[in-house]
Amino acid sequence: xxxxxxxxxxxxxxxxxxxxxxxxxxxxxxxxxxxxxxxxxxxxxxxxxxxxxxxxxxxxxxxxxxxxxxxxxxxxxxxxxxxxxxxxxxxxxxxxxxxxxxxxxxxxxxxxxxxxxxxxxxxxxxxxxxxxxxxxxxxxxxxxxxxxxxxxxxxxxxxxxxxxxxxxxxxxxxxxxxxxxxxxxxxxxxxxxx
Numbered sequence: 700x701x702x703x704x705x706x707x708x709x710x711x712x713x714x715x716x717x718x719x720x721x722x723x724x725x726x727x728x729x730x731x732x733x734x735x736x737x738x739x740x741x742x743x744x745x746x747x748x749x750x751x752x753x754x755x756x757x758x759x760x761x762x763x764x765x766x767x768x769x770x771x772x773x774x775x776x777x778x779x780x781x782x783x784x785x786x787x788x789x790x791x792x793x794x795x796x797x798x799x800x801x802x803x804x805x806x807x808x809x810x811x812x813x814x815x816x817x818x819x820x821x822x823x824x825x826x827x828x829x830x831x832x833x834x835x836x837x838x839x840x841x842x843x844x845x846x847x848x849x850x851x852x853x854x855x856x857x858x859x860x861x862x863x864x865x866x867x868x869x870x871x872x873x874x875x876x877x878x879x880x881x882x883x884x885x886x887x888x889x890x891x892x893x
Contacts, residue, residue: 701733707724
């Protein structure tokens, strides 16, 4: 039986500049679903990116009512662990509900959101065919840069030894962040968003 496990965890404060900070969250996916290019993945996303994802999914599924995100309160305090954990739980519940819907699972933006560190602008460009790489290329390229999962690293090495035709030229223009996070995920660059 197919399953998709999603965890939103490990909130971290990121400095945008000397005056602004934000919190991003690790999104961990483990699945055996045929809908997913990679069976395990780990990316970091901030609340603003969840808002973007919900808007895009809603515009593509106009007749269905999507689950709500946790409310964006003006009193949200990044230094208050209760506020941060409440938002984390809400984001996880949002993704759990989204991942149960076959129509939403067919949206490439959702897969790029969950399995790459591309910015919203780059995800839009990829989905609309304005990049030299496909959605699958983007996901494979990010996974090859992400060292969190040793099992997948071994599978990839074995695959390259057996069939040395894995060309990365089509996805060489991907721009992952250089800001490594200790879990092996990449942090979203602050320059991605205004």
